[in-house]
Structure formats: structure tokens, C-alpha cells
Amino acid sequence: MALHRGRGFAAINYPIGMNLGGxxxxxxxxxxxxxxxxxxxxxxxxxxxxxxxxxxxxxxxxxxxxxxxxxxxxxxxxxxxxxxxxxxxxxxxxxxxxxxxxxxxxxxxxxxxxxxxxxxxxxxxxxxxxxxxxxxxxxxxxxxxxxxxxxxxxxxxxxxxxxxxxIPLSEVDPDTGEMSPVTTFAHAAMLVEVEGDDETGEVAVTDMQSAYEVGRALNPRLVEQQLRGGAWMGMSHAAWETTEPYYPDRAHGPVDFNAYTLPGPGDLAPHHISVLERPAEDGPYGGKGPGEMCANPVLPAVVNAVYDAVGLRIDELPVTPEKVLRGLRAQGGAKPRRALG
Amino acid sequence: MARRPVNFTLNGSPRAAFAEEGQNLLEFLRRGVGDLTPKYGCGQGTCGACTVTVNGRTQLACLVLAETVEGAEIGTAAGLATSGTLDPLQEAFMDHFAAQCGYCTPGMLVSARALLDANPRPTREEVVEAISGNLCRCTGYEPIIAAILSVAEGRARA
The missing domain is CATH 3.30.365.10 (Aldehyde oxidase/xanthine dehydrogenase, molybdopterin binding domain)
Incomplete structure (x- = not known):
């Protein structure tokens, strides 16, 4: 029984706005x-x-x-x-x-x-x-x-x-399927380190390094606030939160904060943030939006880091201890791909 | 339903109000007394948004029967600012961008103030422990921890 460390990377493009009737x-x-x-x-x-x-x-x-x-x-x-x-x-x-x-x-x-x-x-x-x-x-x-x-x-x-x-509605070309639903994207890259326990199945995020491209940061403190809080939500979605742990079976769904778990102030990972400013051509003073994409890169990065740590590819979120233990049993134990440190 | 008069002290001022039978302290403070700073989050003691102090100790107002605070000293976030001057913790929460939607903030402030009153130089671990009963959905906690530590170390203003 041992702790296994792993590192995972993910990069995302995230569209600003939506295409529902304009x-x-x-x-x-x-x-x-x-x-x-x-x-x-x-x-x-x-x-x-x-x-x-x-x-x-x-x-x-x-x-x-x-x-x-x-x-x-x-x-x-x-x-x-x-x-x-x-x-x-x-x-x-x-x-x-x-x-x-x-x-x-x-x-x-x-x-x-x-x-x-x-x-x-x-x-x-x-x-x-x-x-x-x-x-x-x-x-x-x-x-x-x-x-x-x-x-x-x-x-x-x-x-x-x-x-x-x-932004007017972009219709789908019936022949090619082509459309232009989005005028601008925000971008993010995330590197996380995790520690996985092959006895309990618990996965802890131990470090996050991120780079976010948000156009011009119109209010840098608010941007950082979004990124810091949003990445925490991403960590929470990656390893903690679900309303339907056995989806599509509704059994064991949490009905209160005792059962609906979230990482608390003692479960934080250091998060080192870099903000890249490339003013968006059609943005107000070059701004885009850090809104949702601050959370999104964390999820695939954590899943990749778990794979790196124990050789287990988890394809349903969140990465719960139960899924890790069942997966490890099925593959005959932890198979670290590359030991970290 | 029977109503019972309750005499108590709210943020240093003597107060009296009627409590409904079985009413919890949170409803009593919000509806009966008019102090809206304790928030209703879950109503079952799991979120910390209703945190107040009763005789100096933090309590979840939703789990305290109003009738039991007869003669007690109640503290809420409304008592932090005095004569228009914010508590250093409130200043620190602003300086560190430690609130977004703000729903957890009064409870966080009460928990943090109680910690600092009892332990003016807490470690990070002690700060984490003190707010571990207060859920925050927006900030990721780090700005809140940083704000509390900045006051603890006597540098409320950056």
C-alpha cells in the first residue's frame, strides 16, 4: 500500500457567449x-x-x-x-x-x-x-x-x-455542418500534481500551475479572483461533487451538505496563476471573459494526473475513491507510469 | 403558538423580543429582531452561513433554540463595524477580494473574529480549522484565509 504521485496537463479553448437565436x-x-x-x-x-x-x-x-x-x-x-x-x-x-x-x-x-x-x-x-x-x-x-x-x-x-x-444567430450549413457560433475564445492551460492512495482510493490535488489567456484583464484583481475561485470549483468537480454518484441510477444522491461533499479550506492546493493578456479584437477594450473556463482545464488535468500516478484511466467524473479502488482492483493494482520525485 | 419574551444582549445592546415556541435563533434574529446579517443557508447546521456568537462562543444560529438565549450575549456580523468604522477584518476582506456573492461572508467574519479574539496570532492551520464549518462557493477559500492571516499578523492594510 502506497501513495503515488502523478502529473497531468490539459489545455482548453472556451467560447465567449452562445448561439441560441442570436x-x-x-x-x-x-x-x-x-x-x-x-x-x-x-x-x-x-x-x-x-x-x-x-x-x-x-x-x-x-x-x-x-x-x-x-x-x-x-x-x-x-x-x-x-x-x-x-x-x-x-x-x-x-x-x-x-x-x-x-x-x-x-x-x-x-x-x-x-x-x-x-x-x-x-x-x-x-x-x-x-x-x-x-x-x-x-x-x-x-x-x-x-x-x-x-x-x-x-x-x-x-x-x-x-x-x-x-452576435447574430449562426445557422448550420445543411450540406457541410459548418457554422460560426462563436466570435472569440478564451484559452487556458493547466498542470496539476496529485497524490493517490492505493489503499483508500483517495486522490488529493497537491499543486496547480495555470496560464489563462483572457484578452485584456480589465480588472486584474477581479480576474484573479475568478481564476482562483473557479479553479477550486474545477478541482471540486474533478474529485468531489456529483448529484448522481451512480448515474443513471439516482440512488445515493446527496440531499444536503453532509453528503454533497466539497473541498474545504483544508483541502486546497497551492495555485500559481499566470494571466496572459492578448487584447481581443472585438472585445470591450480588449476584454473577453474568464467566467467558466477558469474551472474547465482542472478536470481533464486531474484525470490525466491520476493516469500518470496509478496508470488508471477514469472516464466518469468525479474521480471518487470508489472508482479508483474498483479500477485498481480491475487492473491488478497501481501501475505508475512515471514516478514523480 | 405560545410566545415567550426573551431578554438578551445583541452586539452589546440590551434587547428584548418575543420568540415563537420552538423558533430557532436564526429565525428569531432575522424576523423577530431584524438583524439580517446571519444568513439562512441550509437550516441544518452544515453550511455555517448563520454563524453567530453566544456568550463569546461561535454557534450555528439555526441549531439554537431562541428561548435558550435568555440573558445571553449574542454577537453577529452587524456588530463588527462600530460608529461607521469597519472592523480590521472587514477591511482585510475587501483588500483581499475575499467575497464574491457575499452570502457566506457574515458567517465567515463571525468565525474569524471569534478566532482572533481567542487567538490573536493563529497559524494558517488554525485559521483553516476556524472556518472549516463555513462553506464558500465562490472564492476557493484562499483569499479568505489570506485576509484573516493579514489581520492576525497585524497588517490589516496592505
């Missing part, structure tokens, strides 16, 4: 009389940071301070239409919609400022700190608040913008 997101942006902006979205921030990222995108596009933008989400009765927060699509689809809405609102804001300054709107720039001034002449300036107030109370102008970003 994939649109809408955004509405408007200014309030105090010169601050509200972005209305129907997409939901589940904790992944969608409000933070769309706020950054709106502020960057409008040319105003981050503090001057409020993102209002998640009321699909009153907000503009959105397909939703799923398919790793939030940053890409909503970000692009927000850019378009903010560009339109910015144009009206500059026209309002131009009327007050008696200049051409095309000659105006923003400094990102709440001021609009003539290009090359910072003293010819007006605050965004003053421009918004002039628009509201003197000019009778609405500083607002509408944005939609749509």
Missing part, C-alpha cells in the same frame, strides 16, 4: 443633472464583478471619473433587454453594449458643452476628471456637471445613449 445585450446610459451617469443593464452581478467592470467601461468611454458612474442592474421589468449573466459573456457582450451607449451619451455631453463654450464639439476632449476642454487649450473648459446642468435646465437636451451588442 446573443444580444443592451445598455442605456443617461446623465443626471449633477453630471453623474447611470448605466441601466438587465444583466446580473452574481459576485463576479460585472457591475465593477461595466462601470469601468462606461467611465472610460464617457471620459468621466469612475466615481461619477453608477451601474443599475437586474430589474428586467424596467431595464433594457439582456440575455443574462451566463456563458462567460458578461464582460464581452455587456461591455460592448455599454461602450456603444456611452459613446452616444458622450457625444451629446460634448454637444452640450460645445454650446456653452461656443466651440465645435469635435474640438472638445475630456480629461477623465470631470472636465471637458478644447483640445490643446485646457483653460477653455467646463465641468461635466455644468454641461449636464446646462443641458437639463437651459438647452433642453437629454444626455443619454443607447447601446446594443448583438
Amino acid at each position: 446573443d444580444p445585450s443592451q445598455a442605456l446610459v443617461h446623465s443626471n443633472p449633477d453630471g453623474k451617469f447611470t448605466v441601466a443593464l438587465s444583466a446580473i452581478d452574481l459576485g463576479q464583478g460585472m457591475k465593477s467592470v461595466t462601470r469601468q467601461v462606461a467611465a472610460e468611454t464617457l471620459g468621466v471619473p469612475l466615481e461619477d458612474v453608477y451601474v443599475d442592474t437586474a430589474d428586467s421589468d424596467t431595464g433594457p433587454h439582456d440575455m443574462g449573466s451566463f456563458a462567460s459573456r458578461g464582460t464581452h457582450r455587456m461591455g460592448n453594449a455599454v461602450i456603444r451607449a456611452a459613446e452616444e451619451a458622450r457625444q451629446v455631453m460634448l454637444e452640450a458643452a460645445a454650446e456653452e463654450l461656443e466651440v465645435d464639439a469635435a474640438d472638445l476632449v475630456t480629461d477623465g476628471q470631470g472636465n471637458i476642454h478644447v483640445r490643446g487649450a485646457p483653460s477653455r473648459s467646463i465641468t461635466t456637471m455644468a454641461a449636464a446642468q446646462a443641458a437639463q435646465f437651459r438647452q433642453g437636451r437629454t444626455i443619454a445613449g443607447r447601446g446594443i451588442f448583438l
